[in-house]
Structure formats: structure tokens, C-alpha cells
Amino acid sequence: MTPRENVRNADEISTVIRDDNAMLGLGIPERHDVPVAESWAALVKPGDENSTEYGDMIAQLRDFLNYVTAARPDSDTVAALRDDLERWGRRLAPMAVPERDQMFGHLRDLHGRGQTMSPTFVATEADRDNVWGTVRFGRYFLGGNGAVHGGAIPLFFDEVLGRLANSSGRRHSRTAYLNTDYRSVTPVGVDLTVHGWFVSEEGRKRVLRAELRSGDVVCAEAEGLFVRLNPGQP
Numbered sequence: 001m002t003p004r005e006n007v008r009n010a011d012e013i014s015t016v017i018r019d020d021n022a023m024l025g026l027g028i029p030e031r032h033d034v035p036v037a038e039s040w041a042a043l044v045k046p047g048d049e050n051s052t053e054y055g056d057m058i059a060q061l062r063d064f065l066n067y068v069t070a071a072r073p074d075s076d077t078v079a080a081l082r083d084d085l086e087r088w089g090r091r092l093a094p095m096a097v098p099e100r101d102q103m104f105g106h107l108r109d110l111h112g113r114g115q116t117m118s119p120t121f122v123a124t125e126a127d128r129d130n131v132w133g134t135v136r137f138g139r140y141f142l143g144g145n146g147a148v149h150g151g152a153i154p155l156f157f158d159e160v161l162g163r164l165a166n167s168s169g170r171r172h173s174r175t176a177y178l179n180t181d182y183r184s185v186t187p188v189g190v191d192l193t194v195h196g197w198f199v200s201e202e203g204r205k206r207v208l209r210a211e212l213r214s215g216d217v218v219c220a221e222a223e224g225l226f227v228r229l230n231p232g233q234p
């Protein structure tokens with residue numbers, strides 16, 4: 001018997017559908033309509049006129065990656081998609097620019113910075129030493145059995161803590177270590193809450209911690225050391 005045949009009433013059916021949508025990481029728009037608190041927003045580089053359009057394109061790309069991950073497409077669909085992707089690659093290739101000019105990941109006024117490498121962190125509150133927010137790992141970030149891939153979690157922590165470490169007028173630092181404790185499975189397709197905070201700041205060394213929760217359950221915790229760069233250090 002399949003899980004669907006096992007469904008007995010309308011409530012259960014809607015739960016299954018909702019869960020399927022959740023597994024796709026869909027249903028919650030990957031948009032950027034939550035106001036960002038002052039100190040986090042201090043990183044914002046104003047005046048990129050393409051931000052909104054580019055951000056919407058990235059949101060589509062994120063949804064697309066979730067669909068690709070979830071689908072078991074027929075071979076005609078795969079062939080058509082391959083051809084479309086090849087065409088898009090050829091269209092974009094001549095538009096390559098040096099790193100400092102690229103848009104991907106550089107749009108700091110967008111939640112998620114206009115990138116797809118890690119899920120969109122939506123900062124909802126921040127001060128000089130803390131940031132709070134939400135994240136939803138889409139189906140694309142699935143490791144197995146409904147759990148987020150173990151490598152995607154430190155990537156996400158680096159994203160949040162790296163940015164907090166360099167916020168509020170602090171000079172740039174780089175991650176020296178980032179330790180992650182996986183406390184319980186991090187579910188795909190579920191809104192999670194995030195808190196990142198400074199533990200200490202001594203000389204060039206900034207120690208920060210973060211916590212990722214699903215409801216009351218702590219899914220993962222991290223501690224990172226971020227070392228302030230010396231002048232001329234890459």
C-alpha cells in the first residue's frame with residue numbers, strides 16, 4: 001500500500017499535499033519583504049538598480065532547483081531541459097565580468113544576497129552583536145530521509161555568522177574555524193528559526209555562535225572563529 005492509499009479523510013489528504021509542498025520547499029515565497037534591522041542593513045550597498053529584477057530571477061532559480069530535485073522527468077522532458085539549459089549557458093557566457101562586478105551573491109540589500117548556494121536567510125531583527133531570522137531549506141538541500149544535507153548546514157552558518165562578524169562597521173574578517181554540532185535532524189521544507197551572536201571580540205579574534213531551531217527543537221549549533229584581516233591580506 002502506498003502512503004497515499006493509506007489516507008483516510010480530507011484532513012489527512014490536505015496534510016499529505018501540504019507535506020509534499022513543504023518537501024519541495026515551495027509555498028513560502030523566496031521574496032524579500034521583511035524589514036531588516038539597522039545594524040544588519042548597514043552592510044547594504046545602495047543603488048543597484050537591477051536588484052529587484054535580479055532577486056526575482058534568483059527566486060525563480062531557487063524554485064527551479066527544488067523542482068529539478070523533486071522531479072522524476074520523462075526522457076523528452078530531460079532532453080528539452082538540457083537544450084534549454086545549454087542555450088542559457090551560451091547566452092550568459094559572453095556576459096562574464098570580474099568578481100568585483102558580478103551580481104550573484106553581491107546584492108547585499110537582498111535577503112540571501114542574490115545567490116543560490118545556501119538557502120535564503122531572512123533577517124527579522126538585529127543589533128550590533130546579534131541577528132535573528134528565519135530560513136527554509138528547500139528540497140534542493142536534501143541529504144536523505146527528509147533531512148538537510150550535513151554540508152549545507154555549516155555553509156549556512158558561515159553565511160550568517162560571517163556576515164554578522166563583519167557587520168556594524170567592523171573590518172573584514174575570515175573564518176578560521178567553524179564547528180558544527182548536529183543535535184537533531186534538520187527538516188527540509190520547514191521554516192526554521194536562527195539566532196547568531198557574538199561571544200567575544202578580542203584583538204583580531206571574533207568568536208560567534210549560532211543556533212538553528214525547528215520550533216523548540218535545536219537542530220544544529222555552531223561556533224566560529226573569525227579573524228580580522230590585516231591590511232593587504234586576501
Ligand SMILES: CCCCCCCC/C=C\CCCCCCCC(=O)SCCNC(=O)CCNC(=O)[C@H](O)C(C)(C)COP(=O)(O)OP(=O)(O)OC[C@H]1O[C@@H](n2cnc3c(N)ncnc32)[C@H](O)[C@@H]1OP(=O)(O)O
Binds near residue numbers: 173175
Ligand atoms: C574579505 C573578506 C570577505 C568577507 C565577506 C564580507 C561580507 C560580505 C557579506 C556577506 C557575505 C556572507 C558571509 C560570507 C563570509 C564567509 C567568510 C569565509 O568563509 S572566508 C573563507 C574561509 N576562510 C578562509 O579561507 C580563511 C583561510 N585562513 C586564513 O586566511 C588565515 O588562517 C586567517 C586569516 C584566518 C588567520 O591567519 P593570520 O596569519 O592572519 O593570523 P594568525 O596569526 O594565524 O591567527 C590570528 C589569531 O587567531 C588564532 N587562530 C587562527 N586560526 C585558528 C584556528 N583555526 N583555531 C584556533 N585559533 C586560530 C591564532 O592562534 C592567532 O591567535 P593569537 O593572536 O595568537 O591569540
